[in-house]
Amino acid sequence: xxNFDYLRTASVNATLDAIKREPRAAFIAGGTxxxxxxxxxxxxxxxxxxxxxxxxxxxxxxxSGISIGALATNSAVAINEMIRSDFPLLSQALHAGAxxxxxxxxxxxxxxxxxxxxxxxxxxxxxxxxxQAGSGCGALGGYNRMHAIFGASDKCIAVHPSDxxxxxxxxxxxxxxxxxxxxxxxxxxxxxxxxxxxPQTDNQLKxxxxxxxxxxxxNKFQQHSFYLKIRDRSSYAFALVSVAVALSIENNRISDAxxxxxxxxxxxxxxxxxxxxxxGQPASVETFQKAASIATQGAKGYGQNNFKLKLLPQAIIQAxxxxxx
Amino acid sequence: xxxxxxTSDEQGKGASRRDFLKWSGAAVAVxxxxxxVTRAAGERADETIAGFFEKMPLKLEVNGKLHQLQVEPRTTxxxxxxxxxxxxGTKKGCDQGQCGACTVHVxxxxxxxxxxxxxxxxxxxxxxxxxxxxxxxxxxxQEAFIKHDAFQCGYCTPGQIMSGVACINEGHAGSADEIRExxxxxxxxxxxxxxxxxxxxxxxxxxxxx
Ligand SMILES: Cc1cc2nc3c(=O)[nH]c(=O)nc-3n(C[C@H](O)[C@H](O)[C@H](O)COP(=O)(O)OP(=O)(O)OC[C@H]3O[C@@H](n4cnc5c(N)ncnc54)[C@H](O)[C@@H]3O)c2cc1C
Ligand code: FES
Ligand code: FES
Numbered sequence: 001x002x003n004f005d006y007l008r009t010a011s012v013n014a015t016l017d018a019i020k021r022e023p024r025a026a027f028i029a030g031g032t033x034x035x036x037x038x039x040x041x042x043x044x045x046x047x048x049x050x051x052x053x054x055x056x057x058x059x060x061x062x063x064s065g066i067s068i069g070a071l072a073t074n075s076a077v078a079i080n081e082m083i084r085s086d087f088p089l090l091s092q093a094l095h096a097g098a099x100x101x102x103x104x105x106x107x108x109x110x111x112x113x114x115x116x117x118x119x120x121x122x123x124x125x126x127x128x129x130x131x132q133a134g135s136g137c138g139a140l141g142g143y144n145r146m147h148a149i150f151g152a153s154d155k156c157i158a159v160h161p162s163d164x165x166x167x168x169x170x171x172x173x174x175x176x177x178x179x180x181x182x183x184x185x186x187x188x189x190x191x192x193x194x195x196x197x198x199p200q201t202d203n204q205l206k207x208x209x210x211x212x213x214x215x216x217x218x219n220k221f222q223q224h225s226f227y228l229k230i231r232d233r234s235s236y237a238f239a240l241v242s243v244a245v246a247l248s249i250e251n252n253r254i255s256d257a258x259x260x261x262x263x264x265x266x267x268x269x270x271x272x273x274x275x276x277x278x279x280g281q282p283a284s285v286e287t288f289q290k291a292a293s294i295a296t297q298g299a300k301g302y303g304q305n306n307f308k309l310k311l312l313p314q315a316i317i318q319a320x321x322x323x324x325x
Numbered sequence: 326x327x328x329x330x331x332t333s334d335e336q337g338k339g340a341s342r343r344d345f346l347k348w349s350g351a352a353v354a355v356x357x358x359x360x361x362v363t364r365a366a367g368e369r370a371d372e373t374i375a376g377f378f379e380k381m382p383l384k385l386e387v388n389g390k391l392h393q394l395q396v397e398p399r400t401t402x403x404x405x406x407x408x409x410x411x412x413x414g415t416k417k418g419c420d421q422g423q424c425g426a427c428t429v430h431v432x433x434x435x436x437x438x439x440x441x442x443x444x445x446x447x448x449x450x451x452x453x454x455x456x457x458x459x460x461x462x463x464x465x466x467q468e469a470f471i472k473h474d475a476f477q478c479g480y481c482t483p484g485q486i487m488s489g490v491a492c493i494n495e496g497h498a499g500s501a502d503e504i505r506e507x508x509x510x511x512x513x514x515x516x517x518x519x520x521x522x523x524x525x526x527x528x529x530x531x532x533x534x535x
Contacts, residue, residue, distance in 0.1 A: 002399075003377050003378065003398070003399050004377065004398060004399065005375065005376055005377055005398070006398035006442075007373070008372065008373040008374075008444075009372055028445070030440075031445065032422055032437075032440045035440045035441070035442060036422055036440060038399075046377075048398065050442075075434075098510075099425065100488070100491070100492070100495070100510050101425060101428055101436050101437045101510045104434045104435060104436050105440065235506050236509040
């Protein structure tokens with residue numbers, strides 16, 4: 001690992017000053033993604049700002065829902081009583097990610113900003129526009145079994161690997177970020193971006209901005225939430241396809257539906273057309289099949305990942321059946 | 326031949342490389358009163374900084390002993406334990422967070438020490454496989470691993486046992502299925518999984534105080 005300056009801050013203000021003084025610095029939270037990427041030479045920030053002492057670990061009820069500090073660990077959020085009772089989808093998605101050891105280290109902010117697991121991104125001898133702009137996309141005509149079927153470009157077909165973010169986008173969460181200029185709120189659906197011509201940029205976070213919290217509005221999905229993750233082994237692997245489903249069912253009719261998919265795009269992918277096809281309909285297998293049949297509208301396979309075009313609708317039906325029962 | 330390579334004669338006698346690393350680590354171990362560590366943590370200034378090639382002071386407790394060390398910021402907790410402190414029980418498998426061989430406890434919680442920078446553990450209490458036994462008395466899960474033959478080559482075993490102890494303490498050892506899920510962060514290339522699950526189940530059922 002290339003050496004670096006190390007700075008440990010104890011307050012949000014000191015952290016924002018520090019990143020202003022050295023804009024090329026990187027924050028380090030759990031380190032589970034950053035340290036890995038630094039060891040492999042994918043990234044080599046000249047300075048790390050260790051933010052683990054910042055008071056951003058709390059999980060608190062607010063008047064409109066819940067606020068989760070950016071430094072709360074993935075395991076702390078997953079086992080939190082309020083999260084389990086009011087937002088079971090988030091707890092399930094977190095438990096489906098990584099391993100117990102990694103979840104004890106990984107934080108909410110770091111999970112949002114984790115980079116793709118595309119092998120061409122990781123292998124510095126290979127072309128990758130995300131790692132090195134202009135070098136090409138090795139996955140386009142190469143190994144692309146794990147890659148995107150929605151919203152990709154001819155510059156990049158990588159996917160965002162997070163499970164947590166799939167649940168958060170379905171739950172209409174908001175990211176709270178701070179910089180020296182003040183605070184702003186980014187709706188979760190807008191936080192991550194599509195690759196377009198600039199795949200090196202994963203999200204809307206600007207230089208000098210620190211994620212401080214994620215807020216989730218209250219909802220009525222407690223009874224009917226399910227996170228389904230399909231992967232090459234039954235645990236401890238990234239998703240081929242995952243589906244987050246949250247339903248509100250009244251008198252056997254779906255009054256509100258949220259569906260998002262993971263492993264299919266450069267960002268957690270909300271399936272608004274499927275949600276629309278479910279809303280107002282009876283909670284039946286016929287409804288689920290009909291809604292799932294339009295899930296892949298606009299989707300495109302790149303060869304090895306063509307199976308996702310069939311797998312996604314099937315996964316949606318299965319997740320809806322489990323959530324509604 | 327390059328002069329820096331030891332001759333076979335030098336390799337065969339005297340200090341081993343491992344011993345050399347232990348000595349050169351210059352770890353200062355003093356017997357611990359818990360308040361020392363707590364106080365060090367409380368006294369963190371608003372900013373602590375180490376320059377590019379600078380080593381920075383690090384205080385942490387490993388298996389009940391306080392260590393005051395000088396480390397480069399890029400040193401991982403795993404390398405610190407093995408190469409500077411000389412506790413080689415914790416293994417390096419993948420060095421990328423994928424295998425669990427490096428599992429240790431930080432304040433009682435299991436983590437992968439290969440992805441944690443040592444300096445991020447200022448003031449923390451680390452427990453490694455060497456810290457489980459009480460003198461000559463093995464930890465109940467260590468005993469169970471021997472009884473159930475829960476290893477072949479043994480390389481993954483320290484990580485499996487550290488992870489298994491945490492798995493039981495977290496309340497995630499209720500059934501074989503639950504154990505398999507919550508032990509999924511520990512790979513075993515020899516495939517000793519069924520016996521590992523048996524060892525954890527039995528230790529959990531034994532209700533031993535871990
Ligand atoms: C073997 C392995 C398997 C995994 N499997 C899964 C899986 O199945 N599903 C899944 O979802 N994830 C998985 N992960 C990824 C894991 O979830 C992420 O590595 C983790 O969430 C990152 O969080 P962290 O706190 O460790 O981030 P770090 O590594 O500390 O940081 C990651 C990035 O976020 C930035 N950052 C961190 N906090 C902030 C903040 N508050 N504000 C601004 N920037 C910040 C850092 O600068 C860095 O760029 C896996 C990881 C490994 C190693
Ligand atoms: S050595 Fe740390 S997980 Fe493999
Ligand atoms: S016993 Fe050989 S790797 Fe597990």
